[in-house]
Amino acid sequence: MALSIAACALLFVSCGKDTEDPDTTDPVTGTDPINNSTWIYKVSELNEAGDTTSSSTTTLTATETSIEGSTWLKLSDPSGAGVIAMQKRSDGWWYMNLQGGSTASSLWYKTPANAGDTYPYIYGICTVDEVNTSLTVSAGNFTDITHVEGHDDNSLEDEFWFTSTGAVLVKFDTYDAKSGQPESDVYKKGSWELVSFNR
DSSP: OHHHHHHHHHTOSOOOOOOSOTTOOOOOOTTSOOTTOEEEEEEEEEOTTSOEEEEEEEEEEEEEEEETTEEEEEEEOTTOOEEEEEEEETTEEEEEESSSSOOOEEEEEESSOOTTOEEEETTEEEEEEEEEEEEEETTEEEEEEEEEEEEOSSSEEEEEEEESSTTSEEEEEEEEEOTTSOTTSEEEEEEEEEEEEEO
């Protein structure tokens, strides 16, 4: 169950064609994820009334790996199954879905980012809503958060909260249309919240 939730939650990002030479990576800083970094998330599912219907934790561990001649961090669940791969480049963190069998990649978290910036993702367009805002989650208080909203043609699909240091994805919410309502009338159906990050 945790694996399928992990795959769904982390994979709501563009799988479009790689548009940048993967060899143009930025140097890793002293706070960026590295080989053997681990993330623990609290994963919740909710119903249309806003009640939590299930809650669990999942751990993802990074392993440095080569994909098509380029170095990536592969994030795997406790069974060892790869969920995603990520790579720091000059325009931010890029992402690759390891469960779909494709090696197509796309921008996941744009850096530097300014409010109003947009970039493509799986359902449509991501828009940077805020930068340098604060967010408190189980892992603590973060003051360098970038909040990004992902929209399809008619509604909010996902919200991402990234930190410019360390854990990258601090919180993730995903939305779905309410039963029998217009697609623009959505409810939060799932949420991921960072419990801990160890570099």
